[in-house]
Amino acid sequence: MDGRQPLSEVIQSLHDRMTQFEGALLISATPTTVEAIAADYAAFKSFTLGVLKTLQRQVEILAGDADQLEMRSRRKILLFHGVPEVSKEDTASLVVKTVTANLKLPDFTGAQISRCHRMGRAGNGDRPRPILVKVRDVVMRDSVWFAKTNLKGSNVTLSEFLTRPRHLAFMSARERFGVKNCWTKDGHIHIVGPDGARHRICSLSELNELLPPEGHKPTAPAALQKIKPPEHLGEVVHGLPLALRQRVELVQHEVGDGLGDGGPLERRLAQRALDAR
Incomplete structure (x- = not known):
């Protein structure tokens, strides 16, 4: 499945697969064996986990796009760390003094700062709070950023405002x-x-x-290789290692809640398993 597949198509695909599976059970002329039920369950589990991975991938794509937009909005922002903090200070003046004296940029003035303030709440800590500085011009921002090597040996450091x-x-x-x-x-x-x-x-x-x-270290493949063939329907899930069993049971619960009509199908599967024994 493509990670960019619309969610509506994923849901429709899941419903179509379930309808096809249930229809095959209803029109089947031969009794359903335990082996057939186990095979159908394995196919359904694989398909369901594929759907969940697709949904997870879509969430990651959306989160990545939002993170990229947020980072673009922080393009002109820099953080000054280690600038001494005093009561009733003018943070813009402190930044201008630091840039002109330590970074050797005499053309930098307060007019080039659009926003400047300390981050976090004022406290009694020994470490001064970082100063957030948003520069009006990207070129000047880059000049300040690339001059940060001049801060070597001082208590002041410079960093980007990352998400x-x-x-x-x-x-x-x-x-x-x-x-x-x-x-x-x-x-x-x-x-x-x-x-x-x-x-x-x-x-x-x-x-x-x-x-x-x-x-x-990925352990799932090695653990799956040690699983014995199921002797009855319950062992298809409960024969798995603890971590994998919890994951499969969680998937079953979520899919059942989403479809709403999974109860009758589960009862028919269980009844046919008992009849086949």
Whole structure:
């Protein structure tokens, strides 16, 4: 299934498949065996999980589009960390002083700032709150950003205002590849791999494709290989390992609630299984 397939088509496809399956049961002239029921259940489970994966993919696409739009709205914003905080301060003046003195940009003035304030609530912490600065001009914003190397040796640092998903991906990338091998530019996360190759990502899923978390080992395929052939209908689900069984039972419950008419079909399946024994 295509991840961009409309939701209405996915729902209609699920209903058509269920109708076809139920119709085949009603017109079948031969008694339904346990093996046939198990095969039908396996086919239905595979189809249902495929539908759920399609829905998950659609949610990821929508979330990615929303994240991209949000990041574009933050294009002119920078965060200043480590600027000393005082009572009744003028944050714009503090930023101008920091930029002209530390970043060596004498042309930067308060008129080029459209928004400037501390982030978070004022507290009694030892660390000053970061200052959010939105610059009117993209060119000046980039000049400030690329001059951040002049802050080396000071207590002030500069960062982009990433969205939460990108911030989490960036922090995870630094843990896996090292601080010196990860940086951001225009809202994108750039990574230098162990082989020296450079990569650009925007999300945690892309990072996991590049380098899975340490200790991550897929166990589902090996577990499925150890499943014994079911002796009765109940073992089709309850013979699975605990994690997989919970997942299948959850899918059954959600699909049954969505279709609404799954009860009669389940009772007919159970009755035919008893008759065949």
